[in-house]
Amino acid sequence: MTLQRKIFGLVLLLLLALALTLPFTVSNYMLRVCNMTMITYMCVVSLFVIFGMAGQISFAQAGFWGVGAYISAILTVKLHVSALVALLASGLGTAAFAAILGLALFRLHGHYFGFATIGVVMILNGLFQNWKPVTGGADGIANIPPFAIGSLEFASETSLFYLIAVAVIIISIATYVIYRSSLGRAFMAIRDNEIAAKCMGVNCYQTKVIAFAISGLYCGIAGSLFAFVSSYISATSFTFMQSSLYLVMLMLGGYHSLPGPIVGTALLMMLPEWFRFLQEYILLIYGLGVMLLMVVMPDGLIGGGKQALESYRNKRKGVANVAQK
Amino acid sequence: MSPKNNPVMVLEKVCKRFGGVVAADDVSFELEPGQIRGLIGPNGSGKSTTLNLISGICDVEPGIILLDGEDITKKAIHERARMGIARTFQHPRLLSRCDIKTNLFLGHDLGNMRRASGASQEIDQSVDELLDVAGLKIGMDDSIKTLSYGQQKLLEIIRAILTKPKVFLLDEPAAGINTREMDRIRALIAIAIRNKAAVLLVEHSMDLVMSLCDIITVLNFGCVIAEGVPAEIQGNEAVIEAYLGRRRHA
Ligand SMILES: Nc1ncnc2c1ncn2[C@@H]1O[C@H](COP(=O)(O)OP(=O)(O)OP(=O)(O)O)[C@@H](O)[C@H]1O
Ligand SMILES: [Mg+2]
Numbered sequence: 422m423t424l425q426r427k428i429f430g431l432v433l434l435l436l437l438a439l440a441l442t443l444p445f446t447v448s449n450y451m452l453r454v455c456n457m458t459m460i461t462y463m464c465v466v467s468l469f470v471i472f473g474m475a476g477q478i479s480f481a482q483a484g485f486w487g488v489g490a491y492i493s494a495i496l497t498v499k500l501h502v503s504a505l506v507a508l509l510a511s512g513l514g515t516a517a518f519a520a521i522l523g524l525a526l527f528r529l530h531g532h533y534f535g536f537a538t539i540g541v542v543m544i545l546n547g548l549f550q551n552w553k554p555v556t557g558g559a560d561g562i563a564n565i566p567p568f569a570i571g572s573l574e575f576a577s578e579t580s581l582f583y584l585i586a587v588a589v590i591i592i593s594i595a596t597y598v599i600y601r602s603s604l605g606r607a608f609m610a611i612r613d614n615e616i617a618a619k620c621m622g623v624n625c626y627q628t629k630v631i632a633f634a635i636s637g638l639y640c641g642i643a644g645s646l647f648a649f650v651s652s653y654i655s656a657t658s659f660t661f662m663q664s665s666l667y668l669v670m671l672m673l674g675g676y677h678s679l680p681g682p683i684v685g686t687a688l689l690m691m692l693p694e695w696f697r698f699l700q701e702y703i704l705l706i707y708g709l710g711v712m713l714l715m716v717v718m719p720d721g722l723i724g725g726g727k728q729a730l731e732s733y734r735n736k737r738k739g740v741a742n743v744a745q746k
Numbered sequence: 747m748s749p750k751n752n753p754v755m756v757l758e759k760v761c762k763r764f765g766g767v768v769a770a771d772d773v774s775f776e777l778e779p780g781q782i783r784g785l786i787g788p789n790g791s792g793k794s795t796t797l798n799l800i801s802g803i804c805d806v807e808p809g810i811i812l813l814d815g816e817d818i819t820k821k822a823i824h825e826r827a828r829m830g831i832a833r834t835f836q837h838p839r840l841l842s843r844c845d846i847k848t849n850l851f852l853g854h855d856l857g858n859m860r861r862a863s864g865a866s867q868e869i870d871q872s873v874d875e876l877l878d879v880a881g882l883k884i885g886m887d888d889s890i891k892t893l894s895y896g897q898q899k900l901l902e903i904i905r906a907i908l909t910k911p912k913v914f915l916l917d918e919p920a921a922g923i924n925t926r927e928m929d930r931i932r933a934l935i936a937i938a939i940r941n942k943a944a945v946l947l948v949e950h951s952m953d954l955v956m957s958l959c960d961i962i963t964v965l966n967f968g969c970v971i972a973e974g975v976p977a978e979i980q981g982n983e984a985v986i987e988a989y990l991g992r993r994r995h996a
Contacts, residue, residue, distance in 0.1 A: 423887065603855040609844050610852055617839035619823035620801055620832070621909070622856040677843065 424727070425678055429597065432680045433590075440586040444579040451694075452578045456650055458690040459585045460643045463592055465670045465682040467639035470596060472668075473676035474605060475632035476612025480664040481522070481538040484545035485637045487659030489515045489644025491549065494562040494654050504568045504649065511645035512638050519637025523630035542661045549656035561655025568649040575649070585646055592639055597679055599635070608632055669711055675721025684722055753778050754944045755800070755913050760809030762795055762968075769795040771968040773809075777913055777944035782935065784955040784976075785948045787965035788988055793948040794836055796965070797915045800946070801833050802826045813913065828859060830866065830912030834919060836948075838898040840890050840905075847886040849901060853908030866910045869941055876904045879933045881926070896923035903934045907941070914943040920951045932958065956980065964988065 444452060464482050471479045489511040496507040526537045549556045556562070567576040568584060575584045599605045607628045610618035615625055648654050666689070674685025693703055718725035753776035762770040769792040777783055785793050798804040800811060802823035811819050818826055841849050850873055860866040877884070880900040884893065893901065899919055906914060919931050928951075935958065938945055949955045955962065956976040964972040964979060966988040972979060979985055 603851070603858070606844075606848055606852050606855060609848065610841055613841035613843050614839045616803060616823075617835075617841070618852075620803075620827050620839075621852050621905070622824050622827035622859060624822075624824045 424730075425680075428680050428723075429678075432683055433593065436683070437590075440583070440590075444582055449578050452582055453650075454690065454694055456578065456581055456585050457647075458686060459589045460647050460650065461667070461670070461690055462589060462682060462686040463639050463643035463646075465667050465674075465686045466592055466596055467636035467643075468667050468671050469676060469679070469682045470599070470608070470639070471632050471636040473671060473681070474600065474608040474612065475629060476608075477527075477629055477632065478532075478535040478668075479538045479633070479636065480535065480661060480668070481519075481541040481545075482636065482640050482667050483659050483661070483663035484542035485515050485519055485640035486644040486647065486663070487545055487549055487654075487656070488518055488637075489641030490648040490654045490659070491556055491562070491644075492641070493645035493648040494565050495555065497566055497648075498562055498564060504566065505570050508568070508642065508645045508649075511648075512641040515641025515644065516634045516638035519640075520630055520634035523633035527626055527629045527633070539661060542659075542664050546656055546660055549659060556656070559655065561653060562648075563653045565648050565652045565654070567652070568646075581650055585650070588642055588646060592642070593679070593683075600679060604628075604631070669707065672711070672721055673714060675723035675725070677720060677724050678727075681721055681723045688722075751776075751778075754814060756810075756812040757796075757800070758810040758812070760796070760799055760806050760811060762792075762799055762804055762807065768792075768968045770799060770809075773965070773968070773970055775963050775970070775973065777946055779912070779942045779944050780939055781960045782939065782945040782947055782958050784959035784962040785946055785965065786950070786952075786955055786962060786979075787971075791965040791988075792968040793965055794917055795968075797833060797917050797946070797948060800826075800913070800915060801831055827856060827909070828863075828865070830860065830910075831915070832856075832906035832909045832911035832913070832943075833915035834899070834902045834906055834917055836917040836921070838895075838902045840898055840902060842890055845887050845889055846884055846893075846901065849890060850886075850905060850908065853905035856909040860909065866912075869908065869910045871907075871937060873904070873908070876907060876934070876937070879937065880904055880930050896927040899923060900927065900930055900934065903931065907934065907938050910941055911938070911943050914938050914945045915948075916945065917948045918950060919947070920949055920954050928954065 443455060447455070464486050467485070468479065468482050471477050492511040492514045493507040496502040496510055497504055522541065526534055529537055550559060552558070567574055568581070569575065575581050607618065607623045610621060610623055611625050611628060618625055670685040670689045671682055672685070673689060674683065675681035693700065699706065714721070720728065755777040757774050759772045759774055760770055761772060773796055775783065785796060787793055795804060799806050802821060806819050809819070810817060813829055813831065818829065841852065857866070857869070861868065882897060882900055884897070890898070903916070903919060916935070920928055923931070932954070935945060935947070947955065947959060959976060961973065961975055962979045963970055964985050971984045971988060972982045974982070
């Protein structure tokens with residue numbers, strides 16, 4: 422897929438160039454928005470893995486994000502564990518949680534899995550909200566110390582920016598590697614034709630659990646970073662609404678290829694900043710946008726763009742053929 | 747037939763019911779490496795169901811299926827695939843949203859897995875050779891949607907051959923394709939045979955069945971009504987009755 426590779430390479434390069442220079446060119450506030458965008462991007466990529474690749478729609482992602490955030494918050498604030506260990510624990514803990522959940526939920530087929538994940542995010546939100554001794558209840562958890570590796574502290578917005586950028590790049594590359602691997606092909610086989618996948622030796626149940634665990638890993642890491650960035654977390658962040666937003670971002674960018682999550686997340690996170698004056702109507706605009714998108718460009722901006730490019734090429738080819746005759 | 751009697755697969759009184767419909771009724775036969783068994787019969791006689799029972803898509807109830815002497819009747823679809831049962835479908839089941847490369851690699855992945863567990867060796871042909879035999883001049887990055895129906899069927903056969911199957915089930919490979927593609931299918935089946943597969947060919951085209959098959963099983967209403975070499979089947983009263991009784995184009 423040379424075109425896809427080119428696009429992906431280009432986007433990655435742009436991202437890298439941006440990453441190196443951004444902290445010097447934008448305000449602290451904008452940098453905070455960028456940090457939140459990158460954290461959101463990780464969750465959207467997690468949805469790309471479970472939905473875009475493996476075809477299993479999940480609304481649990483914001484719940485996983487919360488699990489990751491609470492693991493890091495509790496470990497550092499209450500148990501005084503080092504931040505790096507907390508980050509790893511968030512990633513692995515959330516992955517394990519998703520895997521166990523997957524073992525139960527992938528007994529369900531088709532849409533029923535998706536419905537069940539709605540329950541998951543709601544139950545998790547209720548738990549965050551009400552399990553006072555552990556999650557702090559409605560008060561949440563405050564005074565989360567800044568992220569640190571040994572004596573190297575990531576307290577400033579700029580240093581956090583680089584920290585998160587590293588995580589984003591690692592997750593992007595990992596996802597790309599999975600996409601090209603036999604595991605990624607197994608995901609896509611399940612998405613496109615489960616019977617064919619089984620007949621080609623894919624253990625669909627196990628493979629779906631793996632996809633869900635990977636998506637949990639990404640969300641867990643994103644959640645941990647979110648806890649360190651905001652130093653305060655509460656249940657209000659980890660909602661069904663947030664999960665739906667991830668889905669909208671993925672659909673906007675396009676869920677067939679890797680650049681989709683980048684484009685979709687960046688657009689939806691940045692738009693409200695650019696169109697401040699429309700803030701009151703932002704949800705209305707989102708809603709209308711989603712409906713319009715599904716009608717006009719069901720494959721998202723990347724998919725739609727590719728299609729336009731292809732039909733343009735075919736038209737030129739057609740013209741050339743006619744000219745030859 | 748040549749009774750080498752060294753079957754890789756044995757079906758023993760295999761049955762399947764869908765509500766009141768008996769789709770397979772005490773079906774028994776054997777498959778031998780390097781041989782082609784034809785499975786024919788009128789529409790709805792249980793041919794596809796028999797393939798589904800062998801590949802595990804339907805549960806056998808009751809009956810026994812043996813692969814290399816091992817009872818696989820209770821095994822999951824993917825386990826059977828890993829043991830070397832490959833198949834194509836009456837309507838091609840490709841990864842519709844992936845490119846051609848990904849579809850072929852899926853076969854490669856299973857082939858690798860089987861080789862890693864020592865269950866099989868490398869096939870002699872490269873993907874390019876197979877595509878050449880199939881006459882598929884296609885870009886590896888093209889979407890599956892750019893392929894014609896016949897090309898999809900050919901690609902599905904190649905995907906199965908890449909797994910180096912012990913047992914290769916083909917469900918009406920020649921339905922809905924043109925004569926040139928028919929020859930390509932013959933050539934691909936010949937390659938599967940050279941790789942020592944035992945082929946079970948479901949097909950309505952009598953031309954293809956009579957010229958390719960070493961032995962033929964005829965089904966009607968889920969029952970085996972005849973078995974024999976092509977010449978025997980062509981003159982068999984019960985077979986003619988079954989086909990004429992429920993007339994269909996061959
Ligand atoms: N999944 C199913 N559920 C219910 N009935 C089924 C199912 N699959 C097959 N049948 C029934 O079993 C019988 C045998 O069907 P099968 O598809 O095996 O026939 P076939 O020999 O492949 O026919 P054709 O030549 O039309 O492909 C038919 O009566 C069919 O309606
Ligand atoms: Mg059939």
